[in-house]
Amino acid sequence: MYSALLLAVASIGVAVVFGNEAAGYPPEARRLPVLLAWIVAGLALLMMVEEVLKWRRRRKLANTDAPNDGSGGEATAVPAPVVWSALIPFAITIGAYVAIIPIAGYLITTPVFLLGVLLVSRAVRPLTAVAVAIGMTGCIWAIFIWLLHLPIPLLPMSS
């Protein structure tokens, strides 16, 4: 519920920002964005109301000790909890990986990223992690760079 409410507030924020920004544009340029900003804000408010009503229904069912056999439908369905201990480190690692690519190059950063994550998470044995890191980087090089000539910064470059 909280993520939905947070998103609703964020959506209203986006609508306000876009609406204000569009106010200074010529009429033809601001027409659709302003209309959409109003629609987004309205739907976000409706979503907040819907979430509150669902929460109240869930609380009512919980208070009456009704069996949670899914008969309450979406009102009783509780999403799986976020595994923060896995999510946050992984997300930070991804951010660091992308930040370092322009500095250290794709061919160095990618196998380090793959190897690092697989070793720390202990998802596979160390030798398998090395094989996956080298294999995956090699495949991407072969397909995207050698075959398709996509210009990706491969090695450490000066900015």
Add this chain to the structure above:
Amino acid sequence: MDTSLIAIGLSNALSLNNIFFITLGVAIGIVVGALPGLSATMALALLLPLTFTLPPDTGLCMLAALYLSAMYGGSIAAIVLRTPGTPAAAATVLDGFPMAARGEAGRALGISLSASLVGGVISGLALLTIAPFLGRIVLLFGPVELFAIATLGITMIGTLSKGSPIKGLLSGSLGLLLATVGMDPTTGTPRFTFDDINLYSGIPFTVALIGLFSVPQALALAEQARAHRARPSQISDRVLPRIREFLVLLPNMLRSSVIGIVTGLIPGTGGDTASWFAYNEAKRFSRDPSNFGKGDPAGIAAPESANNAVVGGALVPTIALGIPGSSATAVLMGGLMVHGILPGPTLLTEYGEVTYTLIWAVLLANVPLFLLGLAFTRVSIVVTKVPPMVVAVSIIVLSVVGSYAINNNMFDVWLMLGFGLTGYVLERAGIPTAPMVIGLVLGMLLDNTLNQSLLIGFGSWSVFLDSPIAIVFLIIAVLSVLQATPLMRWMMGGLRKALQSGSASKAGDA
């Protein structure tokens, strides 16, 4: 003209180069579909950059083949692992896994493969006949009608998507709003660029696509990394179905294929809706419905025919109207757009060769699908054993290279990650991401046609009431929004009560 384009399309699709890439697309699709946690749309989004340097028809052939074969691939994990490889294979679990559990995994996979073949062929034929017919009608449409169709498309996708219709519509509206970032096509005004030159050409659709579909999946797989994984069933029996069994199941497959095509035609509904619908109908028509859920072959054939038939059905509005029928077809539209081919009425005329090549590819891909499926099904269960974290990091690495490849700009990679984080939060909040993607695709069409329509009407909004076709589409759009609201449910409830009390008083009088 149409006949020659059909012949040219067939000849292009049968070229060695295209056959190779169709087969490659089929192979990748089977593998991706078999991997639990991945979807056909995600695979399409990740491989879209791969098609940049290929000729447009070749790239599209590969993507279409991947889409088709991923639908079959999803049944592999559903049958051997009790976990659908794709959402469209969820119904296949009900009878596929029990059949595998009693030692008939090969038979289950063979039924799935042959059902997929029938569904795919029927849907290819439907696409070949319906799309050109619809395309000819659409040529009569002007900006007013096209605006109405785009509005109908986004409202249907928003209200029919999983979860709350309000959330679906919000997602779609946000997508439309984000599509207005960049230079306004009418006045040339830079909109919502916040003085960042990278945003002057708008948000690259492919970047948003990769972010919204791939990154949330990678994050979710990272969360599941430590979860217990089921051991897949072994395949020790015959895979190729016997002719007799195939003929017994054929009427079910044909009916399910029609269900799949019709479901695919409706924007916002896809393989999962079609497969459940077909499963329920198969159970209804069955002589012994109590056998469903215990390994009944019809319970495998129905959803698999339907989810493969969806492919052709979903491509009809995409090709004929420029309105994606599903998120996967939105990616295929992206594949057209990166080659400078704008979806819409001109697809079947000005770009007829590319379009008919795509249509033939959807039909012809069923041949390598059947052959590769037969040859590699036993091997493909190995794919189901890949640890989630390996899949997660692979997705990230492919997403980074794919989003960089669009404009050779690291800004796009960060934008992709931003969309990825947004997509993850949206999914946790139960807000579907498919409408946002479709909003991003349709935003420019909506903007252009709105401005053109108002120019035609000299600034008056009543121009939309001057076209009977536009009125019909807009009424359906309004009804599809209203039917999802409590207001409509309250009105229908009141009407039902009034009718019931009316018939009860008539019975009392009698």
